[in-house]
Amino acid sequence: MMSNPILDTFFEETEELLEALAEGLAAMQAGDHEAETLNSVFRAVHSIKGGAGAFKMTELVGFAHHFETVLDAVRSNALDLNPAIMHTLTRSADFLSNLVEAARSGASISEDVTAGFLAALQQCFGDKQIESVDAWDNFEFAAITLDLDTPQVDVSVETNTINRFVITFRPYAALYTNGHEPALLIGALGDLGTISAQFDADVLAEWEDFDPLDPRLSWTIELQTEESETQVLEVFEFVQGICDLTISPLRTVAPISSPLIAASAQALTGPAPVPMPTTGVFREAAPPPKGEAAVPSVKTTDAKADEASGNKGPKPTLRVDLERVDRLINTVGELIINQAMIAQRFADMTDTTDDDLVIHIENYRLLARDIQEGVMAIRAQPVKSLFQRMSRIVREAADATGKIAELITIGEGTEVDKTVVERLADPLTHMVRNSVDHGLEGPEARLAAGKPAVGTIKLSASHRSGSVFITVKDDGAGLNRPKILGIAKKKGLIAPDADLSDSEIDGLLFLPGFSTAETISNLSGRGVGLDVVRNSVAALGGRVSIASVPGQGTEFTITLPLTLAVMDGMVVTVAGDTLVVPITSIIETIRPLPGDLHRIGTDDMLLSIRGRMIPVVDVARSLGFVSKSDQSMAPLLLLVESETLGECALVVDAVQDQRQVVIKSLESNFGTVPGVSAATVLGDGRIALILDPEAIAANRMGPQSPVANFSPSHGRSAHANL
Amino acid sequence: MTLKVLAIDDSRTIRELLRVAMEGAGFDYSSACDGVEGVKRFSEVVPDVVITDINMPNMDGYGVIEAIRGGNLESKVPILVLTTESGDKLKARARAAGATGWIVKPFDDAALVSVVRRVTGAA
């Protein structure tokens, strides 16, 4: 495909149109059959077809055309909506999306597949012969041979012979009000060859009766041209029906030599041409009836739509280059670090106490924070588009696994950073597929359990106390814990005699390489495990947790920081180095008494707390740092919540303080670092690593520590360069 | 005097393609994204020719033609409708509504410019 900025615009716009299409169809499915809804669905496909045509995307145009035909029939009430047709429309919208994707990537879609969808669309009409929106008729000019008393003149249509025509032309009032200029039309005739035009002055005789709105002016034009009659007719293409027009071949031999001739016919040699008003190609006895039936009905529905839609004026928006926003975010991040540096220096200056300066510095901090929130909000997008995509995923998953499922969404308007929306797409897709495939039971099993045959997947998004919560909940069978435990033991992921709580068993699903599917269904076995989901979410600075009730269903909860770039962190010392631990992971800090710690084996330790034994992880050792702390001192422990282990205690040297830090990515310039999710810049300008407590804790589970396998990989380049 | 074109179409892609074609021919180009905005812009720009799509939200092409031809404006400015259909029915309907002519999508830049020149007499 050519690289063309308008092509980019086309794909951008098509994405929006596809969203609007999905939204409209969902509304129709829910029973909304308002004219505006049906119209907007039609327009979406119509616009996609229009744009695609400009770029010669024939497959896309072809399918869109047939889709549009059905939609047009629906919106004009020629076709009644029933579940079967609704089903076809929804599937067709999905397929249209595939065609767009194929057009974008240059892939091709099998003809059989396309034929299948086309047949389904055709099926909507059943036996009815509906007139196509676009009859693809070409405006044909019938070549009529004129029936003259005299022998016919052979009107040659070859371009190198000279043809002569006499044309009479009398515009109706509508020709003028339609914005036509007789002078231009006659001039266009002149472009075809040589003309001699004669104005019929008779009409001016009755001057008092002259009506400027209906001037009844007419002309007789003689044309000598190499063009054919078809070309001549084409000049009048737009005014067919709003004028009297006759075109007759001129049976003379002598060419017209001078542009203006006298009214008298004697200037011509031979008999005068006889115009045949009744058999010319264009003939209208009267102007066409004004206001065809279709037009007023369009008007009334539009008026109704306007009222119904309640003054849907577009909100003023601004289209901004994403790069500019990212640069702004970077600079604002620097601003915040700068403020922290100043605050730190000031705090270090113990010999000065300037209350005013304290206030100023605090104001600076709050202002910087405000700017940052404002700038991050620019990149904020509602999750709606993401959620809408999921309905298709649910449909496909249900079709592929023989389940019946519907998607309910709550909180579509919840806004998150654009990057989050993009990077949540894959994990969310997997979780939703998972829910349909493994969570929901088949229709018979559900009915037997007293549930409706249709399974429900509920997708919700909300903001709460500085975080975004996204949940995927199914009303299926819930997790089969004994089975999960069995598989984990069989795969050696946990000790054979391990005793785990329910939530700990649920957390096993996040271990790498875990899959309960003995047979690879159509969906699972694509190699994406829940551990990848967890990593994707962790890379966004968030966490994912799971809860399940046998027989009732399973719920996944993704928690994300509201602002991508900033995180509440606890700044700690580990092996003499400064690290940051996300506050959201920390349950509490503990300074254990000697008796609370118990050694097991050679290296491991357990913490006894509130009647339970919790594994202790030496962070320094996990990271391969040499511990510089005094071993005799009781370590400081951070109690963290881990998906795989339940609770776990991390050993650190000391806690420095708690503050908000700006998250800097390691991926763009380096890659993924095990045990570390990102980095931040401290007040003194040095980099501090941000710990991934989950990974640190998880290292204890596996037979071999993944942390030891250090192989930096180049991360996603689509990441905002924080 | 440079010819002033006003294009009304709800598709960004089409508006951009029209811009390229019109500005390439040396015309002044303005655009609007639906009929309502189009009628507003009409009074501001006072174009020499209007190109309008038919299927648009808020006010469709026929509404635009009616607003321009009737009401307070009563203009005889040439109006071309952009359509994906080339059937007789549509042409008759457009003409009956007051359109001067039509352009079928997908349009060829040269053909478009030629039609614009045809109905405006512009060079």
Add this chain to the structure above:
Amino acid sequence: MQTSSEPTKTSVEFVTFSAGDQSFSLEITQVREIRRWSPVTALPHAPVEVLGVMNLRGSVIPIYDLAARFGLGSTKENPRNVIVVAMHGNQTVGLLVEAVSEILSVSRDKIQDTPDIRSDMARQSITGVIPIEDGMTRVIDLGAVLYPNGRSLS
């Protein structure tokens, strides 16, 4: 640093520096800036040639010890040590070197093929040699230095 003659169309400019007592060079188009050494934050379980990460005006860039990478031993601490900040595609990285020598302007035909070097890795990471006043300078293939196991730019 001395600059040689003005670059012509057929000549290429290199920044040359010393690491592990040998001379290396990088095409100037890849070099973003030269920085003084500043404290580096260690990365967990990093191999000896990855010293850690450093703050470059708000971006986090990894610092590689070039001498260590070429098996020439770790660079000794020295106030003349500098970081050559280089770009490989979208990545910005820093190379710790002993000192920067000069900027060379060399015509393409003066760049010679790499002679037989014992170390496979070294041979892969060097794309050619250029004769200089007191010996040779080795032209570095930055991609091969960063990804010795071979990875394409994404």
